[in-house]
Amino acid sequence: MNVALAKTGTGSTASAVFAAARSRLSGNAEIAELCRQAFETYERLGLPHRRIEEWKYTDLRALVREVLPLAPAPDAAALARAGAAIKAHAIDGARRLVLVDGVFVPELSDVAAVGAGVSVRELSDVLETDARGDLLQTASTDAMISLNAAMATDGVVLTIADGAELAAPIHLIHVATAASASAFTRSHLSIGNGARVTLVETFIAAEGAGAYQVNDAVILWIGDEADVSHVRLMADASDAVNITSQVVTVGARVKLNFFNMTSGGAVSRLQGFFTLAGEGSELSINGVNLLKDKEHGDLTLVVDHTVPGCTSRETFRAVIDDRAHSVFQGRIIVRPDAQKTDGKMMTRALLLSDEAEADNKPELEIFADDVACGHGATTGAIDESLLFYLRARGLPEKEAQALLIQAFVGEAIEQIANDALRETVEDAAQRWLEARR
């Protein structure tokens, strides 16, 4: 193997991209220095590869190889295409916040109407005006999160007041319009004590977008006794790359109902880091991967119980067709103080072809003695006897399969607490199934 070439293929391309991107980045000298440091951290690590334990199954050096140059800020034509794409993914009554090619677009957003007790600002503006360096920092040592801090051109800084009850969901939409370019976004969401909030994040491609890369990070703080529904739909172009990180800190007696569905993208990964920092919280973290062709979809979750008396439930379903590859990594950490922790995860993969692949890596790291934790996993094909029963009743094979697949993913989708959003996700899954026929 040509080591020098491999190095050229990763490190130096990224540094050229970073150098070229600097003019797009916001903030004063102090912010610029933080970006530079973050980039240095990234450069030291490089694109994650299979020898990095956390990235064992998603080797970005093999799958992605290089970081593409930043997409230009969208022009009028790009915004028009983005506007058209958004229509197909609109959620009734939701307040939209739209990022196109990594840039917040007020014209496509409902900034004024988000709701009482909500403040929305652009990350670029906050970095520029308030020089909030803390927004670029997390405790994470992940290379892709460092790269995100170095390169983030924009994002949303959302603050929801204590006790705010938002009637309408907040819908963060990421639209790609560019081809062979990258977009880096970083958003900070802070949910006040006792607030009730529904958040939706959608990743989509406008017509003409392709082979783009997304690197998104969401830093989410949830105050005590808040009730949060959070649904994400990763529906990228079939040749796109999307690496997205969620760093979530959960207060006491919180109810968090989280769901992600990945149904597109050549390579996608959602890595969610959930830290339970307050007692008595209940987390329901669920996901579905619907993968076809040669798609690679990775859901990596770390749930860190640092305090006593919290519950976490993870339900994940993957449907894998053709030569696609689905990865589920679930780590539950129970710190010494976190007695009475109740943490469980259950993951099942359904293989629709002989060449489909599923990797599953559950890890329990338990340092407390009075806990109830467990995990379970299955991988298998469609049950032939069920398929035959349906066909013997007149359902054509594909339709019978679709019904069984729907039931299978339904076990995760039914965990979504919000009725309207559950239906939205069911419809999206249904469309994926119909496209298979």
Add this chain to the structure above:
Amino acid sequence: MPLLEVKDLHVCVEDREILHGLSLNVNEGEVHAIMGPNGSGKSTLSHVIAGKPGYEVTEGEILFNGENLLEMDPEERAAKGVFLAFQYPVEIPGVATMTFLRTALNAQRKARGEAEYSTPDFLKKVREVAKSLNIPQDMLKRGVNVGFSGGEKKRNEVLQMALFEPSLCILDEMDSGLDIDALRIAADGVNALRSPKRAMVVITHYQRLLNYIVPDVVHVMSRGRVVKTGGKELALELEAQGYAQFENAA
């Protein structure tokens, strides 16, 4: 022309021959009973007629209305009017019974070029049939057969039969697991479907079912063949004497 013609059928499962040259003719309007010891191949025959994968037909043929059934997919056979009430109906969690019934019925109608049922018409029809079979509405809201008792599963098979109105009904041990009342209700359901245009093949171990569903013809199967065919009195003879006399004949 018989509705169903099975001619010299040889069937292998995993390289082992299970049916060794079985022949059977069933005409429209007739009710046939098939009796035979455990393992004689009754369910195998019913599965091959319904088109279950995993069976290899090495010789012989099956004609349905003169058409080669073995060339058709299971769903095609269903649309043409073949219905098998399974000995062991499967549970399908996550697929609501109502959704399943409507999807299946409309798929069959579509395949036949008939208009699909509207939702109200469909609901009305299901409610009627369910009521006549003593199937409570809340059962229909559950997943297909999920958490159904053995008897409820069998009644659900009869419900489907009534709904799909097939021209050939094969009932594989419909009576197993049914208590006496349930047996009568299910048998009444089946009898209500008897018609000059419809044939039935009733597989059973017990003469008792045949008191309710009185057959025109009784076949005895042993070791993968039909070894004797007679009238309804043959069933009584079997009940009295067992299968030993035929084991030797086979």
